[in-house]
Amino acid sequence: MSTDKLDQHAFVFVCDMHDEAVFVATNVEDNTIVANEIGGPKGKSRYFSQNGKSSSPFRGHQRLPKLIPLGRLWFMVQAASKEDFMAEAFSSGGIAVITGGASGIGRAAVRRAAAAGMRVAIIDVNPQKLAVLRAEIGQAIGADNVLAEIVDVAEFAAMEALAGVVEARWGSPTLLMNNAAAFVTGGDGGILDPNDNWQRLLAVNVLGPINGVQAFLPGMLAAGRPAAIVNTGSKQGLTNPPGNPAYNTSKAALNAYTQNLARDLRERGTKVSAHLLIPGWTTTGDAEHRPGAWRPEQVVDYMAAAIAADKFFILCPDDETPNAVDHKRILWNAFDIILDRPALSRWHQDYKEAFAAFMGKDLPDA
Numbered sequence: 001m002s003t004d005k006l007d008q009h010a011f012v013f014v015c016d017m018h019d020e021a022v023f024v025a026t027n028v029e030d031n032t033i034v035a036n037e038i039g040g041p042k043g044k045s046r047y048f049s050q051n052g053k054s055s056s057p058f059r060g061h062q063r064l065p066k067l068i069p070l071g072r073l074w075f076m077v078q079a080a081s082k083e084d085f086m087a088e089a090f091s092s093g094g095i096a097v098i099t100g101g102a103s104g105i106g107r108a109a110v111r112r113a114a115a116a117g118m119r120v121a122i123i124d125v126n127p128q129k130l131a132v133l134r135a136e137i138g139q140a141i142g143a144d145n146v147l148a149e150i151v152d153v154a155e156f157a158a159m160e161a162l163a164g165v166v167e168a169r170w171g172s173p174t175l176l177m178n179n180a181a182a183f184v185t186g187g188d189g190g191i192l193d194p195n196d197n198w199q200r201l202l203a204v205n206v207l208g209p210i211n212g213v214q215a216f217l218p219g220m221l222a223a224g225r226p227a228a229i230v231n232t233g234s235k236q237g238l239t240n241p242p243g244n245p246a247y248n249t250s251k252a253a254l255n256a257y258t259q260n261l262a263r264d265l266r267e268r269g270t271k272v273s274a275h276l277l278i279p280g281w282t283t284t285g286d287a288e289h290r291p292g293a294w295r296p297e298q299v300v301d302y303m304a305a306a307i308a309a310d311k312f313f314i315l316c317p318d319d320e321t322p323n324a325v326d327h328k329r330i331l332w333n334a335f336d337i338i339l340d341r342p343a344l345s346r347w348h349q350d351y352k353e354a355f356a357a358f359m360g361k362d363l364p365d366a
């Protein structure tokens, strides 16, 4: 057996096919586990590292490595570098599909994808903004490398048709960013807002990303290329501040959905990863930038770095709210359940002082 090509820290497991024992993990520099035990009697497992040390079986897992037949009896699990399995969000030659792409965070992602040398499909319902951005991006990377389509993400048939167009023209996306969201107005933004508002908001913010995944994922899986799906959530889906219950509900649902999506993709052993982008306060659309907010470009930079680091939760700070503050707010919300406190106790008069005291403490250990 040759280990010439293996990473310095990679482990290889060799097994006898007759035992039906099989494989396990490769391990790269930072101990990231990139494969799982597939099956077989563990007692017969042997692991080698390039420096000759053996290691114990790994349990956790992410994605399956390549298997190489080495002869009649032996198989080897090829040591794989993490990069073999991970998607870069923005990579030359890639294909980006970005919904809500004509404005704000989506537009920043479109520009970054184009600058990285990707073909870009910009999806939006705002024809004016779409036309302006199409012209800008077309000029930068050539009109053949841009699609700008008016598609309502809430319409599954339209999203399926879109997937057909993108795949026929370029192939399936390496970045699918389900980013469009509705901020429906009309009513007080409360529980008794018109039912139509609730229907519309949930259709765009929850079913929109689900439609995107159902339309594009089959092609992405079939392509077998590393690819990333990013769903844009919100801190409001995590900490649930009063004021816009429909929006909070939609983003909480998207959090639940995206976690399930990520696990499903991991269990399938695919090269497609899913990520929940959680922007902080970000200057929206063409609004004037205010101190404290992040610009959309900052969010997109943060997102790209997080995907490169294989993070699922991409919890963005802004210039007012560092991650440490968000972590405590999220935890306070979870403690509502554990400590049997009233719903949204953070905004309950009786818990005002307790919340302030909690925010002053260090985070408890997990």
Ligand SMILES: NC(=O)c1ccc[n+]([C@@H]2O[C@H](COP(=O)([O-])OP(=O)(O)OC[C@H]3O[C@@H](n4cnc5c(N)ncnc54)[C@H](O)[C@@H]3O)[C@@H](O)[C@H]2O)c1
Pocket: 099, 100, 101, 102, 103, 104, 105, 106, 123, 124, 125, 126, 129, 151, 152, 153, 154, 179, 180, 181, 182, 204, 232, 233, 234, 235, 278, 279, 280, 281, 282, 283, 284, 285, 286, 296
């Ligand atoms: N801006 C913030 O502070 C902030 C904070 C947290 C989360 N977010 C999330 O970030 C994402 C982008 O927000 P933004 O601030 O860039 O907003 P934005 O208004 O600048 O852009 C949203 C775009 O989505 C498009 N869109 C709306 N409904 C659509 C539909 N049904 N189909 C297709 N396109 C549609 C709009 O036309 C618009 O161009 C949203 O998911 C939002 O919930 C934003």
